[in-house]
Amino acid sequence: MKKFQIIYNDFRNKIVNGTYAAGQALPKEADVCETFGVSKMTAKRAFDMLVSDGFIVKQRGKGTFVQDISPAEMEILAEANQFLGTTALNPKKSVTSSVLHFETISVPLDVADKLNISPIEQVYDILRVRQVDGMPMVIEHTYMPIKTIPDLSLKNVESSIYNYIEHKLNLKIASARRTISARKATGEEAALLMLRKNDPVVEVKQIGYLADGVAFENSTSIHRYDEYEFEIVLHRKN
Amino acid sequence: MKKFQIIYNDFRNKIVNGTYAAGQALPKEADVCETFGVSKMTAKRAFDMLVSDGFIVKQRGKGTFVQDISPAEMEILAEANQFLGTTALNPKKSVTSSVLHFETISVPLDVADKLNISPIEQVYDILRVRQVDGMPMVIEHTYMPIKTIPDLSLKNVESSIYNYIEHKLNLKIASARRTISARKATGEEAALLMLRKNDPVVEVKQIGYLADGVAFENSTSIHRYDEYEFEIVLHRKN
DNA sequence: AAGTGGTCTAGACCACATT
DNA sequence: ATGTGGTCTAGACCACTTC
Incomplete structure (x- = not known):
């Protein structure tokens, strides 16, 4: 498993299960780098994927926050995403x-x-x-x-x-x-x-x-x- | 304008107007780096955006190619993409x-x-x-x-x-x-x-x-x- | 073996927000 | 002034394809 995927999965799970609640701040990039032992570009990549999937927003100068979604809607969002026959x-x-x-x-x-x-x-x-x-x-x-x-x-x-x-x-x-x-x-x-x-x-x-x-x-x-x-x-x- | 946007726009235009035809190979990343004077990560970012928008595909070990789309369909693809009121x-x-x-x-x-x-x-x-x-x-x-x-x-x-x-x-x-x-x-x-x-x-x-x-x-x-x-x-x- | 893209680093410097 | 994320570099090393 790639490093950016590990970080993506970790935060995705914690957002979906409520460890990080709507509106709550996630660790800043520098902390993620230290926690996972990765460089800034890798931490950024994982967070960018979470943005793309609708779980978080990033605000330059302020930090990174969980999207304003109720637990019920979070379930729906977590189930969505894919293309299959x-x-x-x-x-x-x-x-x-x-x-x-x-x-x-x-x-x-x-x-x-x-x-x-x-x-x-x-x-x-x-x-x-x-x-x-x-x-x-x-x-x-x-x-x-x-x-x-x-x-x-x-x-x-x-x-x-x-x-x-x-x-x-x-x-x-x-x-x-x-x-x-x-x-x-x-x-x-x-x-x-x-x-x-x-x-x-x-x-x-x-x-x-x-x-x-x-x-x-x-x-x-x-x-x-x-x-x-x-x-x-x-x-x-x- | 950011460097990755300049590269994205340049290739997007050349694909839409047919300079690069369906199935044709694009320059390899190393050449893009040299042509635009950027690092590998920046060239890659521009190409990844073109992949995301459906214009190209990248194949490890082989190269980067224009998606197999007729000129008529290319027009439609170029017009698509956005979310607005x-x-x-x-x-x-x-x-x-x-x-x-x-x-x-x-x-x-x-x-x-x-x-x-x-x-x-x-x-x-x-x-x-x-x-x-x-x-x-x-x-x-x-x-x-x-x-x-x-x-x-x-x-x-x-x-x-x-x-x-x-x-x-x-x-x-x-x-x-x-x-x-x-x-x-x-x-x-x-x-x-x-x-x-x-x-x-x-x-x-x-x-x-x-x-x-x-x-x-x-x-x-x-x-x-x-x-x-x-x-x-x-x-x-x- | 040679060539391609993929991942990742360890920084530098910039832009924006807050104090 | 400080802290945050954004862009970018100049590489290293890896994975896959082709010869």
């Missing part, structure tokens, strides 16, 4: 997939632009409905270039594509660009999600990237409006 | 507010928890409909503690509360926690937004924080489903 997000529940389409096609033009590939390339065209404990939660329409994700099988698609990519192909999923909006469900969507036509759905468009920067996935997910919530901490620039 | 987000359009409620009340219990204040404190209770070029876009229901934001006037509420906070009170708005979900519009919401009852709306709940970590705002915004979109770049932790 549906399987990993529901580790305690049974996640299953019904595969409605799974074929290889020439890439549609708009998808070619998002994946930044030539319009003559082939992609998987995958349509799945994912259930949590048997209840349909989301329709996922995914395109993936076959040259990047070779030999994808129906079995992979039925269980977890991310698992295949990371543990069979040994590729690292690194980041994603996501757009979130809402609209009315079409009749087909409503039927699949057990909603009525024109009920609200959340539409999440995502472009996924591997650690080498290559786009490997362009997906559109249609979520039941009553089963989707997206949380984030935002920081103003400057 | 409605006024600032629509600088070219006329943003107006209809104030439906503006009173001072004892804080509701759930709001007291989000703002982490005592249940006997007073807060502004503000209900506004905000229009862009005359079209109703969003209903904002905002609570703010009067002790943190004193002397808020109807005039401020009619124009821009953020402007009052930042330029009259000289407080710095630093961060926010946001939750995004969708649901059906109530009859009242539909009337205000010129929708039909049960049409989709996007519900954005936000807790805003000042630079000293104090929560100054708890708001719920109801957006027309066809006029709201939220974009973000996410990174996987490890």
Whole structure:
């Protein structure tokens, strides 16, 4: 474990469990350096990560303080933070997939632009409905270039594509660009999600990237409006 | 301007305008150090910011490369990134507010928890409909503690509360926690937004924080489903 | 073996807040 | 004047990739 991670974890735990309460001052950088036997840059790095995650604020000339958050809200904040597929997000529940389409096609033009590939390339065209404990939660329409994700099988698609990519192909999923909006469900969507036509759905468009920067996935997910919530901490620039 | 910002801006511009194309290698850290006359930590910091914003990827042992993004998508990425109020987000359009409620009340219990204040404190209770070029876009229901934001006037509420906070009170708005979900519009919401009852709306709940970590705002915004979109770049932790 | 980025140091000096 | 965090340096050493 890296030194900055040790320091980050230590203070994160003490903030979440209330050892450091809302508004309370944390030790100054110089003390952290001494306590953990690290240099200033390393202590600063750990604190900067806590700022980024919304736990603390730093004020030049004054000190470092726990963000003004109630214990109940602190719990929620501690649980938030990550980006994962549906399987990993529901580790305690049974996640299953019904595969409605799974074929290889020439890439549609708009998808070619998002994946930044030539319009003559082939992609998987995958349509799945994912259930949590048997209840349909989301329709996922995914395109993936076959040259990047070779030999994808129906079995992979039925269980977890991310698992295949990371543990069979040994590729690292690194980041994603996501757009979130809402609209009315079409009749087909409503039927699949057990909603009525024109009920609200959340539409999440995502472009996924591997650690080498290559786009490997362009997906559109249609979520039941009553089963989707997206949380984030935002920081103003400057 | 800080050195790391100069380097960040330089490469950001060259990536957005195509001087460095998708997949292309950027200079190695050592070269950046020499070119800009900075140390390794400073060059690294600038590149780490570009990673965070989704422009590049770094691969240990190999080098640094532009993310695999088409020129069209690069434009979109370059425009994204920030958190601002409605006024600032629509600088070219006329943003107006209809104030439906503006009173001072004892804080509701759930709001007291989000703002982490005592249940006997007073807060502004503000209900506004905000229009862009005359079209109703969003209903904002905002609570703010009067002790943190004193002397808020109807005039401020009619124009821009953020402007009052930042330029009259000289407080710095630093961060926010946001939750995004969708649901059906109530009859009242539909009337205000010129929708039909049960049409989709996007519900954005936000807790805003000042630079000293104090929560100054708890708001719920109801957006027309066809006029709201939220974009973000996410990174996987490890 | 050579080349790349990642972590970390032990300081120096600066900017802002408080006394 | 003192104390705080912010920027930056000039390295050392490590981890991973490629040859």
